[in-house]
Amino acid sequence: MNIAEFKENLSTLNEIIYFDKGQYLREKTSKPIILNQIISQGEGLLESLKENDKYFLYGSLGNLYRINEQPQKAINCLTYCLNQAVVERNPTREIVSLIRLGEALKYDNNHKKALDHFNKALGMCEAHKIDEYLDFVLQHKGKCLMELAMLNEAEECFQKALILRKSKGNRSLIDSTEQAIELVKEMQR
Structure with missing residues (x-):
C-alpha cells in the first residue's frame, strides 16, 4: 500500500460515514470494520513517509480516529498537524488543523477547549483574509x-x-x- 492507494480508499468513506441526528450530528460509521481496515492501512504508512505526506496522513488518521470514537488518538494526530502548521508558518494549514483538533476535543467532551480552537481559527481567517x-x-x-x-x-x-x-x-x-x-x-x- 502506498499513499496514493490510501487516498483512493479514503474516497470510499462517504459511503459509510453519516451524521447522527441523535448525537448532535456527530460523524459516525455504518461499517466499523471497513473504517478500522482503512485506519490500519494508514498506520502502516506512517513510518515510510516524507514530512509533507505525514501532515496529510496524520490529519486523515486524526479524523478517522475521531469518527471511530478514539478521540485521544485523534487529538494526538491532530496536535502533530497543528504543530507542523505553526512551524511551517502556514496559516491555512493552521486553520484546518485548529478546526480538526477542535472537533476531536469536542468528541472528547472538552467543549470549552474546542471552542477556544474554533475561535482561534475564526480569528486567523479574519487576520489572514482566508475565507x-x-x-x-x-x-x-x-x-x-x-x-x-x-x-x-x-x-x-x-x-x-x-x-x-x-x-x-x-x-x-x-x-x-x-x-x-x-x-x-x-x-x-
Whole structure:
C-alpha cells in the first residue's frame, strides 16, 4: 500500500460515514470494520513517509480516529498537524488543523477547549483574509455550541455558515448546514 492507494480508499468513506441526528450530528460509521481496515492501512504508512505526506496522513488518521470514537488518538494526530502548521508558518494549514483538533476535543467532551480552537481559527481567517474555511469554522463552532445547549448562538453560527455555503454553491455543504439549522430549531422548541 502506498499513499496514493490510501487516498483512493479514503474516497470510499462517504459511503459509510453519516451524521447522527441523535448525537448532535456527530460523524459516525455504518461499517466499523471497513473504517478500522482503512485506519490500519494508514498506520502502516506512517513510518515510510516524507514530512509533507505525514501532515496529510496524520490529519486523515486524526479524523478517522475521531469518527471511530478514539478521540485521544485523534487529538494526538491532530496536535502533530497543528504543530507542523505553526512551524511551517502556514496559516491555512493552521486553520484546518485548529478546526480538526477542535472537533476531536469536542468528541472528547472538552467543549470549552474546542471552542477556544474554533475561535482561534475564526480569528486567523479574519487576520489572514482566508475565507475558504470560514464556513467550516462557523459550522463546527455552531455544532459545539449546540452540544452545550447554547442554541441561539449555535443558530447564529449556522445561519452565517449557510450564507457562505450558498455563495460557494456546494450542495452537500448547504444540506449539512440546513440539517444543523433544522436540528437546532427542533431543540429550541
